Amino acid sequence: MSTGEVETAGEPARVQAAPWAWFVARRTLLAQAVTLLVPLGVWFAPLGAAPRTQHSLAILAFMLLSWITESIDYAVAGLMGCVLFWALGLAKFDLAFSGFVDTTTWFMFAALLMGQIASRTTVARRLASWVMLRIGGSYSRVLLGLIVTNFLLTFIIPSGTVRLVMMATIALGLVESFGVGKGSNIGRGMFLILTYASVFFDKFIVAGATSITGRGLIEKFGGVSISWSQWFLAFLPLSVATIVVCWRLTLWLFPPETVKAEGGVDYIRREAAEIGPWTPIDVRAAVLLGGAVLLWLTDFVHHLPPSLIALAVGLIALLPRVNILSIEDMKRTNYLPFLFVGAAIGMGAVLSATGALNLLTVFLFSWMQPLMTHPFVSTGILYWSAFAYHFFVASEISMMITSVPPLMAFAKAHGFSPAVLGMIWVFAAGGKLFAYQSAVSIIGYSYGYFRAVDLIKLGFLLTVFEFLLLLVAVPFYWPLIGIH
Numbered sequence: 226m227s228t229g230e231v232e233t234a235g236e237p238a239r240v241q242a243a244p245w246a247w248f249v250a251r252r253t254l255l256a257q258a259v260t261l262l263v264p265l266g267v268w269f270a271p272l273g274a275a276p277r278t279q280h281s282l283a284i285l286a287f288m289l290l291s292w293i294t295e296s297i298d299y300a301v302a303g304l305m306g307c308v309l310f311w312a313l314g315l316a317k318f319d320l321a322f323s324g325f326v327d328t329t330t331w332f333m334f335a336a337l338l339m340g341q342i343a344s345r346t347t348v349a350r351r352l353a354s355w356v357m358l359r360i361g362g363s364y365s366r367v368l369l370g371l372i373v374t375n376f377l378l379t380f381i382i383p384s385g386t387v388r389l390v391m392m393a394t395i396a397l398g399l400v401e402s403f404g405v406g407k408g409s410n411i412g413r414g415m416f417l418i419l420t421y422a423s424v425f426f427d428k429f430i431v432a433g434a435t436s437i438t439g440r441g442l443i444e445k446f447g448g449v450s451i452s453w454s455q456w457f458l459a460f461l462p463l464s465v466a467t468i469v470v471c472w473r474l475t476l477w478l479f480p481p482e483t484v485k486a487e488g489g490v491d492y493i494r495r496e497a498a499e500i501g502p503w504t505p506i507d508v509r510a511a512v513l514l515g516g517a518v519l520l521w522l523t524d525f526v527h528h529l530p531p532s533l534i535a536l537a538v539g540l541i542a543l544l545p546r547v548n549i550l551s552i553e554d555m556k557r558t559n560y561l562p563f564l565f566v567g568a569a570i571g572m573g574a575v576l577s578a579t580g581a582l583n584l585l586t587v588f589l590f591s592w593m594q595p596l597m598t599h600p601f602v603s604t605g606i607l608y609w610s611a612f613a614y615h616f617f618v619a620s621e622i623s624m625m626i627t628s629v630p631p632l633m634a635f636a637k638a639h640g641f642s643p644a645v646l647g648m649i650w651v652f653a654a655g656g657k658l659f660a661y662q663s664a665v666s667i668i669g670y671s672y673g674y675f676r677a678v679d680l681i682k683l684g685f686l687l688t689v690f691e692f693l694l695l696l697v698a699v700p701f702y703w704p705l706i707g708i709h
Contacts, residue, residue, distance in 0.1 A: 256294035263290055274584060277315055281581040284309045285627075288572060292623040299620065300561040303568025316575045324570030329441025332532035334563045336383035336437060338539030339514065341554050343382045346510040347500050349391060352377060354497035357395070364411060364481040367399060369472045371415060375422045376429075376468060381514045383432040385423035385665040392419050393672060395496065400674075402492040405482060412674040414479035417683055418471050420669025425467060425655040425687070429460040431521075431531060435621040438566055439629060439651035446573065446633035447643025451708075453521040453531040458706050459648060463694045470690055478683060510549050513538050562622075569626035577630065586631035586638070594639050600700035607646060608692050611653030615662060621654045644708055649695060656688035 268283035284306050291302035311321040324330055343349045353374045360370035375392055382388050396415045405411045427433025431440050431453050440451055517538045521531055542549035576582040593610070597603040611628070618624040632650055636643040657663055658681050660670040666680065703709070 256296035260290040260296050278580040281315050281579040300564040303565050307568050307571050310575045322571050323574045325567040327570050328532040330567040332437050333566045335535030335539045337558050340384050342510050342542050346507050348510050350500055357493045372422055372468050372471050376426050379426045379430050379432050380518045385427050389423040389665055398492050407673055410479040411481045414475045416672050416674035417679055418475045423665050424663050428652050428655045429464040431456050438622050438625045442629040443647035446630045449644045452524045454525050573630040586634040589631050590635040604695050604699045607649045608653045611650045612656045658684045
């Protein structure tokens with residue numbers, strides 16, 4: 226039976242397509258139209274702002290709508306915005322493209338190289354096998370092992386997507402060893418928590434695109450310095466609590482059909498055996514990645530920027546005698562996130578220089594100021610405002626780029642701590658209810674092991690739980706480590 230036909234009394238009859246089907250079929254065209262028409266409206270509207278400010282807001286509208294509707298690739302839209310700022314005389318070249326001389330952008334580049342090191346060698350697989358063999362056994366322990374492994378891999382694989390794909394390979398074998406499949410609580414629980422953990426753990430450690438970008442914007446526009454170790458310590462208690470709650474909550478929501486994993490441990494042992502003995506390239510990669518983590522954790526002693534450490538590791542891996550990465554590996558690297566972050570930070574610098582950032586700050590955050598009278602209330606307002614904002618700006622990096630600079634301006638204008646407000650805002654980006662809010666969620670959902678309602682259920686409970694943790698951490702724990 227073809228699309229648009231139904232059977233009535235044994236004979237097909239053509240019916241009119243639903244209005245929604247018409248919209249879906251033309252959504253790309255509609256998105257492109259909106260992306261062009263709205264900025265033109267902002268450009269010519271009688272807003273009463275200075276021409277340079279208003280025109281900067283028009284280009285911001287173009288970039289933001291391109292990211293929201295995904296009518297143009299993120300990196301391409303960002304670069305187009307920088308070119309428009311320059312070509313239309315709103316900013317000189319060095320200002321429009323200033324994001325490409327920012328440490329945050331190069332931290333992102335280095336993170337891409339470190340991800341290649343982990344993918345090129347067996348270090349990540351060895352770590353996963355080591356953890357799983359020591360925790361695994363029953364389904365409950367296997368689930369805990371998957372969550373803990375995902376968290377530890379965040380240190381050396383700064384990409385939630387890569388971690389999810391890697392852990393999903395292990396989970397597929399484990400589901401088969403349990404003798405279950407799609408639709409089972411075992412498969413649903415494994416894939417759901419791996420997906421959600423891959424999204425959340427990037428916020429606990431400055432290792433993912435969102436935390437790297439968010440931290441860099443806080444420092445650039447907030448005028449404060451947040452070390453890698455300080456960020457890690459700030460969220461360490463939340464990390465431990467989240468691991469435990471993710472584990473217990475998944476077991477409660479999706480109780481397993483089989484408690485014992487007869488073939489689970491055997492499967493992990495076979496995977497470990499297939500990796501084989503350590504090779505010289507694996508040893509060199511482990512030393513480099515382990516050294517980077519150690520230097521990040523001790524940056525309060527040597528004060529080396531995390532971007533410098535990451536770049537050094539990535540470039541050392543390319544040296545001839547080290548030979549962990551090759552030029553071919555460089556060619557296979559996806560540089561679009563690097564271009565996107567550089568262009569987006571340049572956008573923020575232009576908005577600040579043209580005065581558009583001040584108007585954006587008033588529009589987004591002026592309503593907050595009278596309400597932020599107590600740490601508990603302020604934390605709640607920031608957390609749930611960021612959670613709501615994320616519904617409209619689905620990409621986490623787009624969310625950071627468009628909201629953190631005005632948030633920092635708001636914090637400085639009203640005497641609030643840029644570090645505290647920024648860290649709460651970045652952390653709140655981890656809350657998810659729908660797959661469209663993150664590329665990682667979309668990939669996890671595409672495996673077909675959990676339903677959209679499962680993500681809503683688990684996401685809501687974990688979002689509330691993380692909020693409760695912040696209510697305790699922000700006023701009581703953060704001041705102890707110097708975040709006032």
